[in-house]
Amino acid sequence: MIKFLIAGVLRDRSRSLFPILTVFIGTAITVLMAGYIGGVMPDMIRMSAHLDAGHVKVTSQGYFEDRTQMPLDMALEDAEEIIVRLENQFPDMMWKARTRFGGLLDIPDENGETKAQTTVSALAADLITPGSTELDYLKIRSSIQNGSLPSDAFDIIISQSMAESYGLAIGDRVTLMSSTINGSMSFQNFRIAGTVVFGVTALDKGGAIFTDIEGARMSLDMEGGSTEILGFFKDDEYTGERAQIVTNWINSNMSVEGDPYSPIAFRFEDVNEFAAMMQWAGAFIFIISGVFIAIMFIVLWNSGLMNGLRRYGEVGLRLAIGEAKGHVYRSMLVESTLIGTIGTIFGTILGLFFVYLLQEYGVDISGMGISDTGNGIYYPDVIRGKIIPACFYIGFVPGIIAPFLGALVSGRGIYKRQTASLFKELET
Amino acid sequence: MTEVKLIHAHDLVKAYPVADREFVALKNISLEIGKGEFTGLVGPSGSGKTTLLNVIGSLDIPSSGSVTVLDSKIEALTHKQAAQLRNLHIGFIFQTYNLLPVYTVAENVEFPLLLLGKSTDERKDMVAEALEWVGLTEKAEMRPAQLSGGESQRVAIARAMVKKPALVLADEPTANLDAKNSHHILQTMEKLNAELDTTFLFATHDEKVMQYMKRIISLEDGEVVKDEIK
Numbered sequence: 001m002i003k004f005l006i007a008g009v010l011r012d013r014s015r016s017l018f019p020i021l022t023v024f025i026g027t028a029i030t031v032l033m034a035g036y037i038g039g040v041m042p043d044m045i046r047m048s049a050h051l052d053a054g055h056v057k058v059t060s061q062g063y064f065e066d067r068t069q070m071p072l073d074m075a076l077e078d079a080e081e082i083i084v085r086l087e088n089q090f091p092d093m094m095w096k097a098r099t100r101f102g103g104l105l106d107i108p109d110e111n112g113e114t115k116a117q118t119t120v121s122a123l124a125a126d127l128i129t130p131g132s133t134e135l136d137y138l139k140i141r142s143s144i145q146n147g148s149l150p151s152d153a154f155d156i157i158i159s160q161s162m163a164e165s166y167g168l169a170i171g172d173r174v175t176l177m178s179s180t181i182n183g184s185m186s187f188q189n190f191r192i193a194g195t196v197v198f199g200v201t202a203l204d205k206g207g208a209i210f211t212d213i214e215g216a217r218m219s220l221d222m223e224g225g226s227t228e229i230l231g232f233f234k235d236d237e238y239t240g241e242r243a244q245i246v247t248n249w250i251n252s253n254m255s256v257e258g259d260p261y262s263p264i265a266f267r268f269e270d271v272n273e274f275a276a277m278m279q280w281a282g283a284f285i286f287i288i289s290g291v292f293i294a295i296m297f298i299v300l301w302n303s304g305l306m307n308g309l310r311r312y313g314e315v316g317l318r319l320a321i322g323e324a325k326g327h328v329y330r331s332m333l334v335e336s337t338l339i340g341t342i343g344t345i346f347g348t349i350l351g352l353f354f355v356y357l358l359q360e361y362g363v364d365i366s367g368m369g370i371s372d373t374g375n376g377i378y379y380p381d382v383i384r385g386k387i388i389p390a391c392f393y394i395g396f397v398p399g400i401i402a403p404f405l406g407a408l409v410s411g412r413g414i415y416k417r418q419t420a421s422l423f424k425e426l427e428t
Numbered sequence: 429m430t431e432v433k434l435i436h437a438h439d440l441v442k443a444y445p446v447a448d449r450e451f452v453a454l455k456n457i458s459l460e461i462g463k464g465e466f467t468g469l470v471g472p473s474g475s476g477k478t479t480l481l482n483v484i485g486s487l488d489i490p491s492s493g494s495v496t497v498l499d500s501k502i503e504a505l506t507h508k509q510a511a512q513l514r515n516l517h518i519g520f521i522f523q524t525y526n527l528l529p530v531y532t533v534a535e536n537v538e539f540p541l542l543l544l545g546k547s548t549d550e551r552k553d554m555v556a557e558a559l560e561w562v563g564l565t566e567k568a569e570m571r572p573a574q575l576s577g578g579e580s581q582r583v584a585i586a587r588a589m590v591k592k593p594a595l596v597l598a599d600e601p602t603a604n605l606d607a608k609n610s611h612h613i614l615q616t617m618e619k620l621n622a623e624l625d626t627t628f629l630f631a632t633h634d635e636k637v638m639q640y641m642k643r644i645i646s647l648e649d650g651e652v653v654k655d656e657i658k
């Protein structure tokens with residue numbers, strides 16, 4: 001019987017082509033979505049971790065509470081000691097001190113008189129130690145527009161747009177005015193080593209400067225300290241479970257209950273509400289399948305009804321030959337499952353092909369200005385898919401369920417109509 | 429006329445609800461048809477021939493009265509039992525041949541055997557035999573669209589006969605055929621009736637068909653008005 005059904009499906013194009021195409025397109029898109037999520041999520045995690053959150057972030061308890069204000073006075077004064085301890089405890093991780101602080105940049109004219117002043121937000125990180133990953137993690141190395149990478153603790157990198165607005169050139173000296181960790185005023189001269197264009201709106205928008213961590217420590221009077229310590233797994237593969245072990249250890253071994261200056265650690269996903277996003281992304285694949293089940297179900301239900309009208313004659317005949325209604329109905333379900341399987345196989349192949357293209361070539365969205373969601377979550381400039389295991393099977397969920405449901409509903413007409421009236425179709 | 433009664437109708441009434449009243453298509457029909465008969469139901473259009481065939485074929489149920497076909501009371505059968513009765517014992521032939529267009533001639537004939545759960549070998553032999561009866565062995569692999577009307581109807585006969593049913597119900601089997609093909613079809617059925625002792629019940633108003641009948645039951649307005657054996 002199944003052979004008969006397969007032959008029927010394959011030979012009667014007008015019956016099967018449209019449903020197969022529907023399933024084909026639906027599953028291809030589902031697979032593409034799965035591959036898109038599978039590729040973009042890790043990229044987003046990587047980028048957001050590198051730029052902002054780390055895989056694990058350590059700050060003082062007081063700093064974390066007021067983190068939107070970036071209170072310099074709540075910095076970890078013994079950051080370097082903490083790093084040494086953590087490096088010993090977690091040899092598969094590297095730890096980086098970073099300090100965020102604000103200030104006023106004083107730009108002099110040829111005579112050394114103030115030409116202009118502008119507020120800046122500075123990020124201090126290890127930019128000059130040979131082999132430091134920070135130049136790459138902060139995307140400075142790949143974004144240099146003019147000049148060169150910093151080579152001295154008092155070299156800074158500024159955005160190209162700032163250089164243009166204030167007529168600054170490579171090698172120019174500027175003065176950064178800010179307050180030290182103790183609240184007194186500090187004036188520090190810096191040399192402009194290079195300018196950067198990130199192509200990421202959030203990073204390029206004016207006022208961002210990068211200084212070396214040691215230069216910042218000297219000018220802010222915080223030798224050995226930093227506002228935050230970021231931990232990165234050396235293989236750059238983040239999972240919540242791995243990070244949890246690390247934060248648990250830090251919080252139980254280094255935190256002191258009630259001491260705002262003692263450290264506290266957070267996982268990447270807990271720093272910027274990324275957890276919700278990651279869960280959502282996991283659910284997204286199933287939401288997509290659900291949406292395609294619904295869409296394809298409605299389409300296939302209708303085409304099933306139309307086909308059913310066309311096939312009343314056939315149904316009547318089969319009943320006349322002595323097939324039971326239930327048997328005819330079940331064979332229609334088998335038939336639609338066959339159609340679903342064929343459509344899904346080809347749809348999955350097409351979807352995998354698209355994901356492969358997306359994986360190999362990517363789509364550059366840097367021009368679209370959506371790279372930053374504004375809450376420390378960064379999209380990569382080039383969207384890349386990834387062929388993840390789900391790509392191979394996820395299509396079968398909507399691809400089989402939708403045609404089956406479609407036939408389940410549209411085929412009910414067989415039961416509703418009297419045998420005799422189905423049979424009547426044979427007479428015309 | 430043989431003694432074994434294959435069909436037994438008693439006070440059979442079939443009424444259809446039309447608007448808010450009823451239309452009575454068959455009025456108190458009582459008749460018996462024996463095994464091996466070659467009988468025609470004749471009468472003007474609307475006289476109830478098809479309705480009667482459908483009830484006898486267990487495709488429809490009587491409104492009142494009783495119909496027994498091969499010891500089964502039609503009015504008491506469940507859907508499944510009715511399907512079973514048709515599957516095992518009854519073959520249908522229609523005015524429009526109702527071949528399944530996506531299947532070959534051989535597959536169309538094979539279809540009832542699949543439902544009976546016959547093995548592949550059995551099916552192959554039985555299909556070959558049935559196609560031989562109707563002289564279509566050569567066209568086994570063709571599709572219905574490639575056949576003439578007469579050939580199509582012969583395939584339909586082969587399909588109805590392949591399982592060697594006790595009863596074949598044929599509703600206007602020649603209505604779409606020319607004279608030559610009509611005779612050919614009837615001769616084929618006459619031969620099968622003789623060889624296999626299959627009972628044939630026709631519904632027709634075709635004179636050509638009537639001349640082959642051994643018994644003619646005339647219907648008018650849902651009533652038997654004449655019943656003659658030749």
Ligand SMILES: Nc1ncnc2c1ncn2[C@@H]1O[C@H](COP(=O)(O)OP(=O)(O)OP(=O)(O)O)[C@@H](O)[C@H]1O
Nearest residue numbers: 444445446451453472473474475476477478479480
């Ligand atoms: N489902 C139905 N509902 C209402 N009336 C019906 C139904 N089926 C048949 N009838 C009526 O019953 C009567 C008998 O119909 P039937 O089809 O048996 O006639 P027939 O003798 O086969 O005619 P023909 O020679 O034209 O095929 C007709 O008047 C028809 O309109």
Ligand SMILES: [Mg+2]
Nearest residue numbers: 477478479631
């Ligand atoms: Mg009729």
